[in-house]
Amino acid sequence: MKNIQKIFSLFLVIFFLTPTTSIRCDEIDDLENLSFDDLLESSIVNNILETTAFEFQRTKFKPEDTVDILEDIGILDILKQNLYLRSNRLNYRSVIDLPMGMMDKDYCYIKRLFGMEFFFNKMDRARFTSESDANTCGSDAICSYLALTDKDFLEALSKSTSKSEELAEADFDFDPAEVFDLFKCGTVQERKLGVMLYGRAGTEKWRFTYKIPFYYLERNLWITEPEQKKIEEQLGEADPEQQEQFQDQHAISDKLGIGDFRIGFDFRLTNHERSCSRIGGFATVPTGWAMIKGLKGQHFKPLIRSPETNLNDLIGYHLDAILSLGTGTEQEKAQAKQSLTDLSFQAIDHLNSILLEAPMGNNGHFGVGAVLRSMWRLDALVPRPWAKNIWMKGRLTLEYLFPGTEMRFFAENPSPKLYDPEFIKQYPESENALENMLFTEKEIVGKLFPYALECTVCPGFVFCWTSRWYHEREWWGIYLGSEYWMRSKEKFSDLQKPKFLEDRICVERARAPFAFQSKWLGGLYFKINRSNRNLVLSLNGETSFWNRGIGGDYTVSFDLEFNF
Amino acid sequence: MNKKLLTIAVSVLIYPFFFIANSITKTAHVILNSPLLDFIDGKSYAINGKVYGLILQVRKEVREMLLGVFNANGQLIGLYLFNGKYVSISDLAKLEASIHASGDEKKITELQNLLAKIKEDFLEVTKGYVENIKPFKNQILGLLKESCRAHNKPKSFLLKWGEELDGDEGKLLREKITSFKEFEQFCIDLAGYLEDMAYSCVKAKALFIELIKQSRAEK
Numbered sequence: 001m002k003n004i005q006k007i008f009s010l011f012l013v014i015f016f017l018t019p020t021t022s023i024r025c026d027e028i029d030d031l032e033n034l035s036f037d038d039l040l041e042s043s044i045v046n047n048i049l050e051t052t053a054f055e056f057q058r059t060k061f062k063p064e065d066t067v068d069i070l071e072d073i074g075i076l077d078i079l080k081q082n083l084y085l086r087s088n089r090l091n092y093r094s095v096i097d098l099p100m101g102m103m104d105k106d107y108c109y110i111k112r113l114f115g116m117e118f119f120f121n122k123m124d125r126a127r128f129t130s131e132s133d134a135n136t137c138g139s140d141a142i143c144s145y146l147a148l149t150d151k152d153f154l155e156a157l158s159k160s161t162s163k164s165e166e167l168a169e170a171d172f173d174f175d176p177a178e179v180f181d182l183f184k185c186g187t188v189q190e191r192k193l194g195v196m197l198y199g200r201a202g203t204e205k206w207r208f209t210y211k212i213p214f215y216y217l218e219r220n221l222w223i224t225e226p227e228q229k230k231i232e233e234q235l236g237e238a239d240p241e242q243q244e245q246f247q248d249q250h251a252i253s254d255k256l257g258i259g260d261f262r263i264g265f266d267f268r269l270t271n272h273e274r275s276c277s278r279i280g281g282f283a284t285v286p287t288g289w290a291m292i293k294g295l296k297g298q299h300f301k302p303l304i305r306s307p308e309t310n311l312n313d314l315i316g317y318h319l320d321a322i323l324s325l326g327t328g329t330e331q332e333k334a335q336a337k338q339s340l341t342d343l344s345f346q347a348i349d350h351l352n353s354i355l356l357e358a359p360m361g362n363n364g365h366f367g368v369g370a371v372l373r374s375m376w377r378l379d380a381l382v383p384r385p386w387a388k389n390i391w392m393k394g395r396l397t398l399e400y401l402f403p404g405t406e407m408r409f410f411a412e413n414p415s416p417k418l419y420d421p422e423f424i425k426q427y428p429e430s431e432n433a434l435e436n437m438l439f440t441e442k443e444i445v446g447k448l449f450p451y452a453l454e455c456t457v458c459p460g461f462v463f464c465w466t467s468r469w470y471h472e473r474e475w476w477g478i479y480l481g482s483e484y485w486m487r488s489k490e491k492f493s494d495l496q497k498p499k500f501l502e503d504r505i506c507v508e509r510a511r512a513p514f515a516f517q518s519k520w521l522g523g524l525y526f527k528i529n530r531s532n533r534n535l536v537l538s539l540n541g542e543t544s545f546w547n548r549g550i551g552g553d554y555t556v557s558f559d560l561e562f563n564f
Numbered sequence: 565m566n567k568k569l570l571t572i573a574v575s576v577l578i579y580p581f582f583f584i585a586n587s588i589t590k591t592a593h594v595i596l597n598s599p600l601l602d603f604i605d606g607k608s609y610a611i612n613g614k615v616y617g618l619i620l621q622v623r624k625e626v627r628e629m630l631l632g633v634f635n636a637n638g639q640l641i642g643l644y645l646f647n648g649k650y651v652s653i654s655d656l657a658k659l660e661a662s663i664h665a666s667g668d669e670k671k672i673t674e675l676q677n678l679l680a681k682i683k684e685d686f687l688e689v690t691k692g693y694v695e696n697i698k699p700f701k702n703q704i705l706g707l708l709k710e711s712c713r714a715h716n717k718p719k720s721f722l723l724k725w726g727e728e729l730d731g732d733e734g735k736l737l738r739e740k741i742t743s744f745k746e747f748e749q750f751c752i753d754l755a756g757y758l759e760d761m762a763y764s765c766v767k768a769k770a771l772f773i774e775l776i777k778q779s780r781a782e783k
Contacts, residue, residue, distance in 0.1 A: 031776065031777075036593060036762070036763050037593075039769070040620070040762075044776065045620070046624070048776050049621045054615075054617035054618040054692075055614065065608055068607060069603075072603050163599075
């Protein structure tokens with residue numbers, strides 16, 4: 001009976017006291033096995049809470065924090081995407097290839113000719129790639145060069161933004177797809193303003209020709225006015241002064257100098273009353289040289305080495321901005337912000353060094369070519385008096401540009417590591433944090449800054465066919481014509497790529513595509529004739545009507561040609 | 565036999581007291597589902613072992629203000645002297661109505677002064693924690709809402725307090741809480757939220773235990 005009483009008493013004590021009294025957990029190893037409630041009541045825990053001053057001291061992010069955050073916001077999916085869809089330099093036409101200095105009157109008494117053609121040439125929208133490589137926006141929109149409308153890239157960015165918004169419990173009011181959409185039709189414009197000096201000397205049979213341009217060359221990033229308004233509506237109006245400052249520092253490249261020097265010769269092949277033809281050769285000497293760079297804008301140098309960025313600081317700053325965390329001191333935050341701004345501008349300037357830096361000539365490539373000229377009078381076909389005043393002049397050239405060392409830009413393909421399940425699994429683990437952070441930093445830099453590497457560039461062939469109909473009276477004349485110009489797709493050899501880039505760079509995306517341009521030409525000229533000399537003043541214009549791989553352009557010029 | 569009976573009697577008598585005391589402040593813990601917690605749980609820059617300790621510490625101190633502390637005899641004793649007795653916020657919340665009903669101006673004034681003092685104590689106790697969470701105001705407010713929603717307290721003063729985290733939450737407390745009843749509920753809700761946080765941060769809990777082990781090993 002006593003035993004039953006004892007057991008009952010013990011049961012009551014246990015029953016009534018257990019739920020309310022502290023668990024006397026004196027074995028520290030047991031802590032992990034305790035339920036949450038028991039942990040709160042544990043004497044060890046309570047003792048610690050009573051005797052320890054807990055405080056949170058913010059420190060700089062450790063690599064493990066950084067990779068952790070990066071993984072959380074889906075950086076690995078972003079790194080799998082290409083920012084640069086292409087990294088080629090834009091195709092261009094050397095000024096000496098433009099249909100200028102070509103009045104070529106060829107009067108029988110002419111022994112010498114000297115001309116000055118003042119010109120203005122403008123390309124409204126450069127082509128970033130060939131039509132076949134372009135996306136739906138067209139090859140003249142920056143989104144055919146950068147992945148601004150790439151579905152996978154935007155999806156990865158949107159996911160990352162959404163994740164950050166979730167974490168921040170805030171609406172950033174920022175949709176990468178919407179923002180990039182505002183800039184997707186951005187393009188590059190080019191202007192050339194200068195004078196072409198040209199001349200000719202020789203006999204009726206043999207002639208020597210030369211020409212050399214002096215000009216101002218400007219390229220700039222450009223968006224249309226409606227697009228600008230849309231951007232201002234969406235992102236807010238920028239201060240005009242700041243806007244101009246940005247344009248001058250990060251959107252315009254300009255230079256003043258001389259172009260390549262072309263010398264040539266031809267000799268008369270046939271000569272009849274109503275027709276004649278000449279054949280010859282020419283050489284393009286790479287004298288192209290910019291005497292002054294950055295008059296209004298800048299001269300953008302490619303970033304050969306990686307920028308001095310500290311991803312740790314940047315992520316710290318990003319996190320602060322995204323999640324409103326008060327990490328670091330104000331000074332550190334300001335430094336990180338500055339670092340982020342610098343990185344952004346460096347990335348834009350690097351892009352500018354690819355897109356806006358155009359050479360003054362053929363970029364150091366020596367060229368040799370052949371020329372065939374023909375000229376015949378219409379009355380050879382149409383025996384009418386009026387046909388005697390109409391001439392057809394044709395010029396056919398084929399030039400080979402010799403290979404030369406140039407800088408080209410190569411975007412990196414995503415690292416194979418990003419597709420390795422083992423790597424993805426171990427990415428956030430703290431023991432690999434430093435290595436993974438450096439890997440991520442390198443990949444981000446690789447995405448923003450295509451590698452600038454030297455290689456032997458073979459531009460290949462340039463073909464040009466010009467034909468013009470002249471109607472010429474005693475003291476005036478007009479002409480109309482067309483021109484077809486094409487340049488082969490460039491090739492690379494002896495690429496000086498570092499070992500770590502062995503299989504990562506995409507050479508194909510770096511090659512300037514095949515370029516083709518066809519133009520209408522026209523002009524009006526006046527002659528001041530003297531017995532053995534004359535002066536021809538002409539107003540000329542030409543505009544392209546069909547382009548591939550190069551932007552459409554137009555030229556207006558005023559030519560003074562002395563024949564004596 | 566007498567001793568045994570006495571033990572049983574004491575147990576039976578103490579039990580309802582403990583039960584009531586616990587039920588006032590203990591509510592079922594809720595796992596907070598905010599993605600933020602996945603993000604910050606166990607991170608050195610967010611809720612690490614020390615911050616987890618800080619959460620538990622504040623929760624403990626708030627509960628002690630609310631209910632009192634156990635004395636050597638296992639009895640709960642309030643931290644504040646009122647009318648010659650040590651009382652807790654819960655005790656004062658119960659007494660409050662009758663004191664007001666009595667119309668005893670002296671006691672009412674004494675009670676008001678005590679409320680003001682306790683509020684200052686509360687601000688002091690929570691100061692370190694509040695300073696640390698201020699930069700996370702948006703996120704904390706999200707977590708507070710989730711906790712209040714889970715405990716079916718959509719109009720809790722805790723939410724207003726959370727909204728003022730980047731302003732002067734002390735002023736809000738001083739001005740808007742005018743009775744022990746309100747203050748008791750606020751303390752219960754805050755302690756509940758802190759428990760939810762601690763319950764939800766599994767990684768930080770492991771780090772906290774690790775911290776305790778290290779601390780013991782150093783000793």
